[in-house]
Amino acid sequence: MTERFDTVIVGGGIMGCVLAHRLAAARQRVGLFERRGLCMAASGVNAGTLSVQIKREELIPYAMRGLELWRTAGDWLGDDLGFRQVGGLVLAFTEDEARTLTERMMQRAERGAPIELVGTNRARELEPGLSEAPVLASYCPVDGYAGSYLLGEVMRRALGREGVALREYCPVQRIEPGRGETEVITAQGTVRTKRIVYCCGAWTERLLAETYGVRIPINCRVNQVVVTERMPKVFERVIGAATGLLTLKRAANGTVLIGGGWQGVGDPEAGPRELLPENLIGNLRLAAHAVPALRRARVLRAWAGLEGSSSDGLPLAGQVPGQTDAYVLACVRGGFTIGPYIAMLLAERILGEVPAMPLFDPARLCVEEDEAPRRN
Numbered sequence: 001m002t003e004r005f006d007t008v009i010v011g012g013g014i015m016g017c018v019l020a021h022r023l024a025a026a027r028q029r030v031g032l033f034e035r036r037g038l039c040m041a042a043s044g045v046n047a048g049t050l051s052v053q054i055k056r057e058e059l060i061p062y063a064m065r066g067l068e069l070w071r072t073a074g075d076w077l078g079d080d081l082g083f084r085q086v087g088g089l090v091l092a093f094t095e096d097e098a099r100t101l102t103e104r105m106m107q108r109a110e111r112g113a114p115i116e117l118v119g120t121n122r123a124r125e126l127e128p129g130l131s132e133a134p135v136l137a138s139y140c141p142v143d144g145y146a147g148s149y150l151l152g153e154v155m156r157r158a159l160g161r162e163g164v165a166l167r168e169y170c171p172v173q174r175i176e177p178g179r180g181e182t183e184v185i186t187a188q189g190t191v192r193t194k195r196i197v198y199c200c201g202a203w204t205e206r207l208l209a210e211t212y213g214v215r216i217p218i219n220c221r222v223n224q225v226v227v228t229e230r231m232p233k234v235f236e237r238v239i240g241a242a243t244g245l246l247t248l249k250r251a252a253n254g255t256v257l258i259g260g261g262w263q264g265v266g267d268p269e270a271g272p273r274e275l276l277p278e279n280l281i282g283n284l285r286l287a288a289h290a291v292p293a294l295r296r297a298r299v300l301r302a303w304a305g306l307e308g309s310s311s312d313g314l315p316l317a318g319q320v321p322g323q324t325d326a327y328v329l330a331c332v333r334g335g336f337t338i339g340p341y342i343a344m345l346l347a348e349r350i351l352g353e354v355p356a357m358p359l360f361d362p363a364r365l366c367v368e369e370d371e372a373p374r375r376n
Contacts (some may be wrong), residue, residue: 003165005031007350008184008193010172010207012036013043015329015339016199017155021077022347024162031191032164033184035171039152042201042335045305047225047259048148049247050337051088052113053105053140054240056313059338060111062357066341067142078161079154081146082252088143088238089118089127091134091246091290098136101242105138115140129235131292143238145249148336175211182325195325195350202268202308204316204330214321216365218331221307222264222272224279227300230254234293246286248294256297258287264304272304309333314360317342318349321363328362 007023009016012034020032038044050070055063074080090105092098102117109115115138123137124130159166167188176183181192198204205218231254239248246260262283265274280302288295310316310331315338320326329346332339345355 002189003031003191005029005165005191005193007031007195007197008033008182008191009197009199010184011199011201011203012038012155012166012168013041013199013201013339014039014151014155015332015335015343016197017159018340018343019197019199019329019347020164021155021158021162022344023350024159024164026347026351030164031167031193032159033167033170033172033186035169037152037168038155038166039148042223042305042307043339044148044151045225045303046148046223046336047247047249047257048145048336049238049240049249049259050083050145051140051143051238051240051247052337053088053090053108053115053138053143054244054247055108055334055338057104057107057111058314059334060108060113062338062341063334064112065357066338069340069344070144070146070337077154077158079150079158081150081154083144083146084252085142085144086237087126087139087141088240089123089130090138090240090242091123091130092136092242093133093289095135097242101136101138113140114142127235127237127239129291129293131290133289145238145251146336147251175207177211177323177326195327197327197329197346197350198320199329201330202306204308204328206268208320208328212320212323212326215367216316216328216362217311217367218308219311220266220268221261221309222266222304223259223307224262224264224275224283224302224304226258226280226283226302228256228258228294228297229300231256231293231297235291239290241286241290246283246290248287248291255300256294258283260286266304266306268306272306275302275304307333307335310365312365315342316362316365317346317359318361318363321366
């Protein structure tokens with residue numbers, strides 16, 4: 001390859017894809033490089049939950065706008081990815097959890113999320129399949145889900161329509177910043193670009209350190225997900241827990257996806273290496289505690305995906321510290337919901353516009369080498 005680009009994006013998850021799509025639509029020449037296939041890491045293996053009420057207070061305005069992007073995905077992306085807005089419940093099972101739920105949901109409602117606290121009788125009216133165990137719940141009518149497993153193919157078609165130069169299974173081996181241009185050395189040759197954007201999730205820390213000597217610690221989470229066989233409609237809404245250890249959604253084909261951040265074993269270099277049976281069992285027990293009919297469900301398969309998170313739990317979205325033509329877009333917790341909107345905001349910045357909402361400057365977390373022990 002001897003191509004030249006306006007922007008090269010390293011990483012083909014949901015945020016890298018949306019950023020590439022937006023920049024190409026603005027007539028930029030965009031190259032997208034992904035070491036595997038599109039959306040095969042965290043973006044494509046999560047449970048597909050689109051829930052506003054489980055997002056941090058600071059991110060509620062972004063989540064509301066992210067949800068609107070999902071609602072209109074058929075218009076701007078060409079496919080709705082099975083988007084369904086079914087409403088969502090978050091359950092508290094103890095009085096301590098109820099107090100935490102009340103405090104958090106009131107704060108999130110103040111930031112614009114349409115959340116109401118409901119008693120157990122009302123919760124079971126909304127979702128008759130619930131057990132008697134919850135003592136309080138919150139309800140958000142705009143919560144829903146989409147098919148994360150569809151993401152790679154949908155994005156591939158959308159990027160093709162916009163003329164993005166897509167290079168899958170093309171790992172970036174080295175990046176050489178230069179005056180006015182950056183060289184990107186890949187397994188298939190070298191390209192040159194005016195600017196570069198790192199959308200590499202849990203792999204971002206290593207690339208920034210190797211290329212610029214910039215150290216931004218990133219934690220790596222190995223989230224496990226379970227899918228059951230098809231079963232009758234035992235619940236309809238998206239269901240979560242106040243502890244954050246449960247997400248439930250029923251797919252259109254009747255299977256149930258069970259998640260909640262229960263951890264497996266892995267790291268950015270080796271990827272997800274091992275599922276932990278005790279954590280799978282804990283996740284399944286909690287699911288059945290919320291919806292007793294799930295005790296009859298048989299598990300078809302389970303998997304894990306890597307998720308990168310920053311030390312303060314907020315996104316990295318902005319310029320690489322000390323660089324003018326290098327950007328970071330990573331570590332958006334709840335990235336399936338919020339990620340597309342953060343990508344749109346960064347696209348506005350790159351195109352010389354003023355972003356509609358503030359970005360999240362990566363420089364706030366930059367540390368000296370001896371302050372940053374590597375964590376997995």
